Amino acid sequence: xxxxxxxxxxxxxxxxxxxxxxxxxISGHRSVSWYQQTPGQGLQFLFEYFxxxxxxxxxFPGRFSGRQFSNSRSEMNVSTLELGDSALYLCASSLALSxxxxxxxxxxxxxxxL
Amino acid sequence: DAKTTQPTSxxxxxxxAANLPCNHSTISGNEYVYWYRQIHSQGPQYIIxxxxxxxxxxxxxxxITEDRKSSTLILPHATLRDTAVYYCIVRxxxxxxxxxxxxxxxxxxxxx
Numbered sequence: 001x002x003x004x005x006x007x008x009x010x011x012x013x014x015x016x017x018x019x020x021x022x023x024x025x026i027s028g029h030r031s032v033s034w035y036q037q038t039p040g041q042g043l044q045f046l047f048e049y050f051x052x053x054x055x056x057x058x059x060f061p062g063r064f065s066g067r068q069f070s071n072s073r074s075e076m077n078v079s080t081l082e083l084g085d086s087a088l089y090l091c092a093s094s095l096a097l098s099x100x101x102x103x104x105x106x107x108x109x110x111x112x113x114l
Numbered sequence: 115d116a117k118t119t120q121p122t123s124x125x126x127x128x129x130x131a132a133n134l135p136c137n138h139s140t141i142s143g144n145e146y147v148y149w150y151r152q153i154h155s156q157g158p159q160y161i162i163x164x165x166x167x168x169x170x171x172x173x174x175x176x177x178i179t180e181d182r183k184s185s186t187l188i189l190p191h192a193t194l195r196d197t198a199v200y201y202c203i204v205r206x207x208x209x210x211x212x213x214x215x216x217x218x219x220x221x222x223x224x225x226x
Binding site: 004033035042043044045048056058088090092102103104105106107108 | 150155156157158159160163201213214215216217218
């Protein structure tokens, strides 16, 4: 079974641009969540989508948005990029079962904002 | 979700057991203990989780104290590939969310 796939693996953008990252979850997984990882702040939750609906959101500005398609694939978008948005963006998928949930993470997209 | 406390770093000799402690003294009765690890430049990897009882799988064992205020992750025969940051996470298992709150974790270094 294929794991969580994130594209692209690396990305370089300049301040003010916008960027779209893609995530394909494990087949059969309906929940997709996104995390940002920086050296200073560590791993922080961005948002989660389940059945095309956002059901959890972290404490990030509105420049960060996402969506989920009917096949559970997800995209996240960051508009008006800032230098501080440079980070590893991780996507995780799960079956979204209650009583103990395992998240499966992709390898991430390393975004550099110049 | 309850806060966790882990040592910043630990060392272990290859082939020996690695015992990683985690303190979660404010854990509630409906909160699970999860362990993930992250090898440099990769996404976190699920290891194991438990509620009350000790758990074992092909990767590790999880020992939870009777009062549930602390736990220990045991890697029985550590290898160089086990060098990673290990995160102990406590969260309520609810059907409406898969949000994890990561702390700083423990950097485990397995030495030859």
